Amino acid sequence: MLQSAAPMTSQPNPLDSIRGVDTSSKSAVREAAEEFEAVFLNTMLQNMFTGLNEGGTWGGGEGSDTWQSFLIDEYARSISESGGIGLADSVERELLALQEGAR
Numbered sequence: 001m002l003q004s005a006a007p008m009t010s011q012p013n014p015l016d017s018i019r020g021v022d023t024s025s026k027s028a029v030r031e032a033a034e035e036f037e038a039v040f041l042n043t044m045l046q047n048m049f050t051g052l053n054e055g056g057t058w059g060g061g062e063g064s065d066t067w068q069s070f071l072i073d074e075y076a077r078s079i080s081e082s083g084g085i086g087l088a089d090s091v092e093r094e095l096l097a098l099q100e101g102a103r
Contacts, residue, residue: 024099026096029095029099030088030092032091032095033087033088033091033095034081035080036088036091037091038076038077038081038084039076040087041075041079042072045075045076046072049072
């Protein structure tokens with residue numbers, strides 16, 4: 001049986017995206033850094049849209065909260081994948097520096 005989708009009530013933790021990353025693989029490090037940036041941007045964007053009146057882009061019907069969270073997640077991923085705000089670059093440098101320090 002299908003369950004109804006519920007809106008995200010808690011914000012994701014950006015640090016979860018870099019825990020356990022394989023620092024020996026540069027592509028894995030970059031992917032984790034971009035994921036970190038996407039989660040960070042998602043959190044920022046979710047907070048920006050909190051408290052807006054019903055209607056507009058989201059509509060006011062059933063499920064609008066769920067679709068809002070999906071769209072905001074897609075905005076965050078799109079921003080991150082197209083260069084982002086520079087956070088992924090900093091995270092990538094730090095992860096690579098941690099790798100070098102561990103050797």
